[in-house]
Amino acid sequence: MIAEFGLAALWLAAALAALQLLAGVLGLTARGAELGQIVRPLAVVQGVLTLLSFLALMVLFWQTDLSVKLVAMNSHSAKPLLYKLAGTWGNHEGSMLLWVMVMGLAGSFVALVERRLPEPTMLATLAGQAFVSLGFYAFLLFSSNPFERLNPAAPEGQGLNPLLQDPGLAFHPPTLYIGYVGLSVAFSFAIGALVTREVGPAFARAMRPWVLGSWIFLTLGIVAGSYWAYYELGWGGWWFWDPVENASLMPWLAATALLHSVSVLAARNALRAWTVMLGVVAFSMSMVGTFLVRSGILTSVHAFAVDPERGSFILALLLINIGGALALFGLRAGTVTEGERFALTSREGALVFNNVLLSATLGIVLLGTLYPLLAEALGAQVSVGPPYFNPMSAVFVVPMLVVMGIGPLLRWRRDSLARVRWSVIVPLALMLLTGAAFALKGVAVLPVLGMALAAGLVVASLLPLRGRKLRQVKLPLWGMVVAHFGVAVALFGMACDSAYTTEKLVALREGETVAVGPWQIDLVAIEPVAGPNWTALQATLSARYDGGSAVKLQPQARSFWTPPQQTSESALETRWNGQLYAVLGERAEDGRWQLRLWWKPFVTLIWYGGVLIALGGLLALLGRVASDLRRFIARDKIAYRKSRQGR
Amino acid sequence: MSEFVKPKHQRLVLVLIAVVALIGAGLLAAWALRSQASYFYLPADIAADPPAPDRAVRLGGMVEGGSIKTAADGVTIQFVVGDGKARVPVSFKGIAPDLFQEGSGVVAEGKLGADGTFIADNLLAKHDEKYVPREMKDMTEAQARAAVAETQ
Known part of the structure; x- marks a missing residue:
């Protein structure tokens, strides 16, 4: 009964998504304006239905209902309760249902609270969200039905992969998925803004909390996944450049770039087309990640769901969504008017530099991850590992970290390096001294660079606070300082681990x-x-x-x-x-x-640094949401006064 | 206003910077991938065309029966990987995976030493009943069947 209920809820949600897409598109036309009014309620109900469907599956796992194929394949009556529940998303079908649920709930949340954007942009955004969701509903219903019955019921379940029976891992996939799917909202906002040509600070402010939120979850997901691989696999390493790890790193890199460019757009109304493009790229990377993990197409310690049919389905979704978005971008990018101008030596300039280097790093990781697939198509079997990834990513990450130290000290619009030269002299000197000291001790090149940069950045990341009254520093600034400090801490941990680990x-x-x-x-x-x-x-x-x-x-x-x-x-x-x-x-x-x-x-500093980075994101998010709320309340008061005066 | 780039050029300059950086990254990646990607070898491939001694490669095949020997330190093992056509001696220092055994399939990651012994840094065996290293599937059908049958 419960299984049928869950399946029915899923079908209904899919139908509502189709309706939401239709009403959203028609609502944009002059004659269908009234239809547009049902779009927000549709999004809300759809979210509730996906939640019910997911809860139904969870109940089935809780009861270990062995007449459901998914439960029989992935659970066992003798399993601890936590892992029975975690088993809901510890498999292919369940994790895709989780994906769809998070997407549905995100859509309802946007529909409920986002009131800043012009209504047509909201309609286009929610229609975009419905379009992306529809693909995943189809995927679930036609090729990965989690509620499929088994007749006759299995006498006992087959259990959950023991590697996955770990408290950390029970929460690792949901964390990453929230991050992945949150980026779908950023994607939809970008589509909405492109369709209605409303690319501006209001769009950036609407999108920013979603980007920040996704980024926080992605950061935590990566940190948790790295720690899990470290203690569970027993190989002593904390990052293996495994395709599945890269699958979570790539959206993170894109989201990090987006996070910075969206701030430029919100504060300075510049980098318009670039921000929209990154919005598309970030969610594309989430989908590429899902494709890599869910198709099991690459050799990987995680590849326990190897199924070519599913792989092709996700690949098709990927091509439709990304191809469609890029085509729309190509058509509309020319009409997105240019934003405010700035000199190359300015805060904006530094952020452009950061964005370009992050994108280049993303390119390096993407090519390295996909190369084995390309090579196989040409008949050669290869794998790509640390000898490629470590030096190649360092080529771009090292200059980026240098800019990360200087950029926050620059003024918006126009500045000169001469003005900040005395501020950066302390971190610079510290960096050179540390580098020289470790180089003389015979430490390898990359760890020396890491230690030197970490030493410089620990000081440089705090410089934006210099000369300010700490109590008056706003939360987003604290967020930036804490996150950048976290980068320095994590970097120090990585460098120490690779230089000074002893093994017996x-x-x-x-x-x-x-x-x-x-x-x-x-x-x-x-x-x-x-x-x-x-x-x-x-x-x-x-x-x-x-x-x-x-x-x-x-x-x-x-x-x-x-x-x-x-x-x-x-x-x-x-x-x-x-x-x-x-x-x-x-x-x-x-x-x-x-x-x-x-x-x-000092290996633990890697994860403490990662948590600090996420904490920085949280502070920034809280600061932004609080000021949005204040503005919202103030506007409400004015509207209220006006309505009283009018009476 | 001379420090600003000319209005109509600003977007062009930004696009150029991005394009140059991305193409640079692409070229760098292509170059590095050619020299750093680790190729998969069967013992017969190693006999026919051995990889350069400092190049990381992967060797896949069957562990020959009776060939596993543990050195005096208790942690270095030596064994022979064969594919019916050629045999390659392998040396590995470390904890072997649980399903690593004689007569079963294995993928060794490492480098070919100057003396023809393959020095493995890592061994991959079939690690549960669902997962088979991809390369093992691509061995000849009969070998793959044998490998799977042996490790079940």
């Missing part, structure tokens, strides 16, 4: 000792342990930092039985200055146990 791979008997960096580690015992749906061998390690008191680490090699799979659970000991990381391997023939140990100085 040893085979030990119980009672033997090994040294890793400043740590002395004893293998105390190896014992079998059992969990709710796994058994494991667990090593007990006793570790001393620099002769201090002992701490206990217990890495495990786990065997799950539904589905049958082995995973290794690493053990981490976190200190303020780094992490000790232990993985248990196999038992050698002579009875010794393999242990892989890392000491990673």
